[in-house]
Amino acid sequence: MNLPMLGHTHGNRSAVTCHLKCDSACASPPPNTSTEPTFAEIARGQLSRRAVLIGGGALAATAAAPALVPQLAAATEGRRAPGESTIRGPLSFQPIAPVDAAKDALTVPPGYEWTPIIRWGDPLFHNSPAFDPEHPNAEAQELQFGYNNDYLDIMVTDRAGREALLVCNHEYTNRDIMFPPTDNEAQELEVIRTLMAAHGFAVVELRRRGKGKPWKYVRGGEKNRRITAYSLFSLTGPAAGTDLLKTAADPSGKKVYGTVNNCAGGTTPWGTVLSGEENFNGYFKADPAVPENARYGLTGSSVYGFEKVDPRFDATNPDYVNEPHRFGYIVEIDPMDPTSTPRKHTAMGRMKHEGANVRVDDDGTVVAYMGDDERFDYLYKFVAKKKYRKGDSAAARRHNLTLLTEGDLYVARFSGQQKPDNANLGRGVWIPLTQNGKSMVPDMSIEEVLVFTRLAADKMKATPMDRPEDVEPNPRTGKVYVACTNNSQRGTDGKPGTDAPNPRPQNKNGHIIEITEHKNAANATTFDWNLFLVCGDPEESGTYFGGWDGPVAPISSPDNVAFDSAGNLWISTDGAPSGIGKSDALYRVPVQGRERGHLVQFLAVPSGAETCGPVIHDLDGSVFVAVQHPGEDGSWEEQQSFFPDYVPEGSRPDRGDWRGPRPSVVQVTRA
Numbered sequence: 001m002n003l004p005m006l007g008h009t010h011g012n013r014s015a016v017t018c019h020l021k022c023d024s025a026c027a028s029p030p031p032n033t034s035t036e037p038t039f040a041e042i043a044r045g046q047l048s049r050r051a052v053l054i055g056g057g058a059l060a061a062t063a064a065a066p067a068l069v070p071q072l073a074a075a076t077e078g079r080r081a082p083g084e085s086t087i088r089g090p091l092s093f094q095p096i097a098p099v100d101a102a103k104d105a106l107t108v109p110p111g112y113e114w115t116p117i118i119r120w121g122d123p124l125f126h127n128s129p130a131f132d133p134e135h136p137n138a139e140a141q142e143l144q145f146g147y148n149n150d151y152l153d154i155m156v157t158d159r160a161g162r163e164a165l166l167v168c169n170h171e172y173t174n175r176d177i178m179f180p181p182t183d184n185e186a187q188e189l190e191v192i193r194t195l196m197a198a199h200g201f202a203v204v205e206l207r208r209r210g211k212g213k214p215w216k217y218v219r220g221g222e223k224n225r226r227i228t229a230y231s232l233f234s235l236t237g238p239a240a241g242t243d244l245l246k247t248a249a250d251p252s253g254k255k256v257y258g259t260v261n262n263c264a265g266g267t268t269p270w271g272t273v274l275s276g277e278e279n280f281n282g283y284f285k286a287d288p289a290v291p292e293n294a295r296y297g298l299t300g301s302s303v304y305g306f307e308k309v310d311p312r313f314d315a316t317n318p319d320y321v322n323e324p325h326r327f328g329y330i331v332e333i334d335p336m337d338p339t340s341t342p343r344k345h346t347a348m349g350r351m352k353h354e355g356a357n358v359r360v361d362d363d364g365t366v367v368a369y370m371g372d373d374e375r376f377d378y379l380y381k382f383v384a385k386k387k388y389r390k391g392d393s394a395a396a397r398r399h400n401l402t403l404l405t406e407g408d409l410y411v412a413r414f415s416g417q418q419k420p421d422n423a424n425l426g427r428g429v430w431i432p433l434t435q436n437g438k439s440m441v442p443d444m445s446i447e448e449v450l451v452f453t454r455l456a457a458d459k460m461k462a463t464p465m466d467r468p469e470d471v472e473p474n475p476r477t478g479k480v481y482v483a484c485t486n487n488s489q490r491g492t493d494g495k496p497g498t499d500a501p502n503p504r505p506q507n508k509n510g511h512i513i514e515i516t517e518h519k520n521a522a523n524a525t526t527f528d529w530n531l532f533l534v535c536g537d538p539e540e541s542g543t544y545f546g547g548w549d550g551p552v553a554p555i556s557s558p559d560n561v562a563f564d565s566a567g568n569l570w571i572s573t574d575g576a577p578s579g580i581g582k583s584d585a586l587y588r589v590p591v592q593g594r595e596r597g598h599l600v601q602f603l604a605v606p607s608g609a610e611t612c613g614p615v616i617h618d619l620d621g622s623v624f625v626a627v628q629h630p631g632e633d634g635s636w637e638e639q640q641s642f643f644p645d646y647v648p649e650g651s652r653p654d655r656g657d658w659r660g661p662r663p664s665v666v667q668v669t670r671a
Contacts, residue, residue: 001176014608014632020303021172021261022279025374030489031297032376034458090565091618095600098554098582104641106627106666107583107604113671114603116644117166117624118204118217119662120147126220133660136179138193142226146170147178147198148663149626151265151275151355151560152613154206154215155335161620164206164215165223167335168613168626168665169262169275173198173304177660180636192309196229199260201275201342203335212621214669225338229258229306235326236405237347238437242447245326245346248319249312256326256344257312263373264355264470264560264613269388270400273333276353277344278373280327286315295454296352297374298324325451330356330370332404345404348382349433349453356382359473359480359522364388366403367522369480371468375487376496377454378462379412379471381430383523409433409450411462414501414529425530426500428515431460432525466490466502466510470560474591476567478522480515481532481591483558485574501529509536509543509556509577512569514591532591533558533599537577546589546597553601554580555587564616567591570602572611572625584611586625603668606643608632608661623668631661 093109121131128143205221245253265275286298307314329344351372364387385406410430466487491505514532534544557575609630631641641661
């Protein structure tokens with residue numbers, strides 16, 4: 001395996017993960033080569049801890065030269081010493097200390113225990129074959145739980161709290177640790193088909209004895225479902241049926257087989273699940289000389305070799321030159337109806353969607369917030385044309401299932417202009433890319449805007465961000481939180497420099513932005529914003545934790561976020577601060593009140609793993625996470641993790657009794 005990122009990763013991130021998940025994107029120049037003026041050329045607002053307005057938890061901007069950026073949120077001298085502080089609330093716990101990255105264990109607070117709900121390869125249906133990685137088989141994998149689950153939700157479906165649906169996506173695969181080496185080409189082609197079947201989604205019924213008790217999955221549940229890289233999807237919205245989406249296999253331009261690299265997501269008020277097709281570029285063989293391909297990071301070769309078993313993934317073939325245009329959308333799945341056809345919504349734009357999270361205002365206005373997970377790409381929102389209808393009637397549900405097919409698409413431009421009372425660091429505007437079914441971008445049709453959304457946003461001078469990943473509105477306050485994971489090329493030669501919403505050069509640890517829509521209206525076209533967290537080791541200068549001046553846990557690369565019933569923010573990470581050698585983790589941090597910014601660690605995942613898809617049922621005493629890519633750097637012969645099926649004293653079992661790593665959905669409950 002060629003690993004361009006070997007020796008260049010940050011913290012505990014594996015070069016293997018970089019290669020398989022995003023085609024080693026950071027080893028290549030960022031696809032955004034736009035030369036449009038950025039906010040950095042207008043105002044370079046820098047921050048100091050002494051500029052913090054402690055009472056409101058907001059920041060005042062001060063002008064500073066780029067050389068002063070390391071002084072962001074001044075050094076940490078004078079902080080209170082770490083203490084044994086128990087976090088109070090519906091889910092009380094004793095925070096854990098950071099865990100050594102080499103430890104092959106899932107660590108939870110005292111008084112809690114963890115158990116896997118479901119693992120890669122577990123049989124979902126009565127006719128599902130038993131898990132047998134020694135003999136890869138695509139038909140078997142289509143009937144089993146998939147690999148590397150990322151977005152997750154546990155949807156309780158009865159009033160007694162004893163039945164639920166688990167819905168998650170399966171982002172990518174790691175052939176070298178999943179299956180043994182093959183003897184011939186025919187065997188290897190079956191491995192590729194099996195990898196395709198391990199992508200996609202799973203819907204699984206759950207049951208338990210009562211509230212607060214552990215869940216168990218139901219084999220053969222009526223709503224159990226697998227969606228894979230082979231499954232039929234329909235395309236919706238203005239770009240569906242246009243020439244840009246037609247191929248030899250689909251002259252209608254309205255249906256697609258398969259979905260890949262689904263990352264974060266969201267659950268809608270009408271009971272469907274959204275997910276983003278993120279790094280789809282790595283799945284296609286394509287011509288990088290085509291500007292539209294280059295802007296989306298498509299290179300001359302693919303990571304997985306799917307084109308060897310399915311010609312659709314060879315976009316150098318004139319019959320399939322448009323096939324990459326059919327990936328990169330927000331996908332909507334109805335878990336309540338296992339016979340329904342999942343959809344890809346072109347009205348929400350095409351990019352490397354991390355996910356989408358929906359907010360519904362009192363008047364029924366529906367908005368979805370989205371990030372394009374790439375260095376120097378943009379933040380978006382979609383405002384639906386139709387209003388949400390309350391109620392569980394069949395008519396209301398049919399109507400709500402159409403909400404994401406029509407609407408207006410916006411991209412964010414940040415500025416540093418402050419309000420007179422300095423209550424916010426800056427302001428921003430949502431720039432329309434489409435409006436009332438028409439393009440708002442000069443010299444681009446609406447289908448061009450929706451298929452080549454990045455190029456449209458370039459033209460409209462959006463603000464290049466540090467990998468905006470999960471974007472989620474707080475259900476209690478309406479404020480929107482944007483997790484910017486990192487961007488090691490910020491401020492390097494020839495790249496955009498620092499600015500107020502992206503304040504650090506070579507930003508290795510990431511930050512979180514807090515947005516307040518004007519008039520607290522979801523369809524507002526302007527907003528205020530501030531920096532809520534500037535991540536890293538709190539002992540280093542440059543970190544900031546919402547105005548909190550006491551001890552906090554080190555954190556890097558915020559990825560997925562979620563909220564508990566009290567409106568506290570929970571953050572899962574995709575990397576740890578360099579130099580401290582700690583595992584990825586899940587954190588909790590209040591966003592308001594006296595403890596705003598008081599970040600503590602709840603759990604740590606095993607060696608090589610990433611924490612994904614947090615679900616917080618704090619009133620039920622439960623936390624759920626998807627543990628992705630444990631033991632990523634291993635091989636079939638030399639596995640580096642035995643999660644979650646550990647054996648006594650870490651001894652290695654016989655190969656016939658599989659104990660290599662299995663990405664899993666884990667529940668944490670009170671012991």
